[in-house]
Amino acid sequence: DGHYWAEARVDGQAVRLMVDTGASLVVLTRDDAARLGLHPSADAFTTQVATAAGAVRAAPVRLGSVAVAGARVDAVDALVVEADLPHSLLGMSYLGRLSAFSATPSGLTLQP
Numbered sequence: 001d002g003h004y005w006a007e008a009r010v011d012g013q014a015v016r017l018m019v020d021t022g023a024s025l026v027v028l029t030r031d032d033a034a035r036l037g038l039h040p041s042a043d044a045f046t047t048q049v050a051t052a053a054g055a056v057r058a059a060p061v062r063l064g065s066v067a068v069a070g071a072r073v074d075a076v077d078a079l080v081v082e083a084d085l086p087h088s089l090l091g092m093s094y095l096g097r098l099s100a101f102s103a104t105p106s107g108l109t110l111q112p
Helices: 030-035
Strands: 005-010 013-019 026-028 047-051 054-068 071-081 088-090 100-104 107-111
Touching: 013 030, 026 030, 026 054, 030 071, 047 071
Parallel strands: 013 088, 026 071
Antiparallel strands: 005 013, 005 054, 026 088, 047 054, 054 071, 100 107
16 A cells, blocks of 8 residues: 555554654554553643644653564654544654664564
């Protein structure tokens, strides 16, 4: 579909994320956040973020770990969006802490 997808382990739970180098942080839908046991209160949605669908409010969270194909990063800053996005995003708060990552037409390579 023209996107890179990652089957990640977020705090030990499986989460499918779209790789988005334009996203500053890992971004979770409310459904994915709830499956991870994250339930931000209404007053926690203090951050405004711009998405392709427009501006939405988000709640900052810290994830214990995010791992994709063995490339694990601990203490990853993330956001839970208030309005539902179609999918969660693997952003630069994870990708930027790898030693390298590269994209080719056949796939994405992550280097811990």
